[in-house]
Amino acid sequence: MTIREMSEAFEVTPRALRFYESKALLAPYRTGQKRLYTKRDRGRLKLILRGKRFGLSLEEIREILDLYDRGSRNEAQLKRGCEIGRKRLAQLESQRAELDETIAELRVELAWFEDQSARHRPAAK
Amino acid sequence: MTIREMSEAFEVTPRALRFYESKALLAPYRTGQKRLYTKRDRGRLKLILRGKRFGLSLEEIREILDLYDRGSRNEAQLKRGCEIGRKRLAQLESQRAELDETIAELRVELAWFEDQSARHRPAAK
């Protein structure tokens, strides 16, 4: 997959892909000069974009991506991985709770709006 | 509530509070020169910080805050409010789905890590 195909598939610019690569979030193969993206890269990009939607910085995302790289690891790395993973998990779960609360509040607000709209134009039945 | 008390209560800097005000996210009273924050401002700041954790820009947060301002509204404003609210709600719900997925994946990863750690140091039982 070329950089163009990749960028169109995920709706990001080629510039962004090169930028992520410069930050070690992606590492496509090279045929001569050109980049070639594999399934692995697509998986990573998916995680990158998702992380961004959650408000994570690229640096934080890199930490997570590194977590998903099953290379040879020593004991210290494993321990560190557990730590990071647990921390991140706690973070995500608290974010989930907040998100639920936010959704509930927004629902109330929206109900008020729709009620007002109905009152304003009662002919619409 | 002074700016200092406010900043300490929410763990943000006074600079950030003034910045939010300059972007019309907050609008504390003034006694002479000094800012005074009320309950309303505290509510808004809570929403601001929460929005930030979800990865929203200050501009997007402002849209939501405006939604929560129950002033006099004409029909057009009500309709617009419904639109924004529904859109934002859909966004949040899709984010929630993604978040659930992410948590599930991270749990799997973490289980792998803990398994490896155990294998590495089986004496720890």
Next chain:
DNA sequence: AGGGTGCTTTACGCAAACGTCAGAGGAACG
């Protein structure tokens, strides 16, 4: 009156995450 503390505005600085050229290098096509 002088000094300290805390608030104000104004202004410049800075990192993150790209956007936007500029210039060069293949490959493909007629």
Next chain:
DNA sequence: CGTTCCTCTGACGTTTGCGTAAAGCACCCT
């Protein structure tokens, strides 16, 4: 062979979200 098209690598520009002085009031203390 020239032209077009895509790609590459810098390099500088831009926006967001504040941080960090600089300079000025206001009040309090002694």
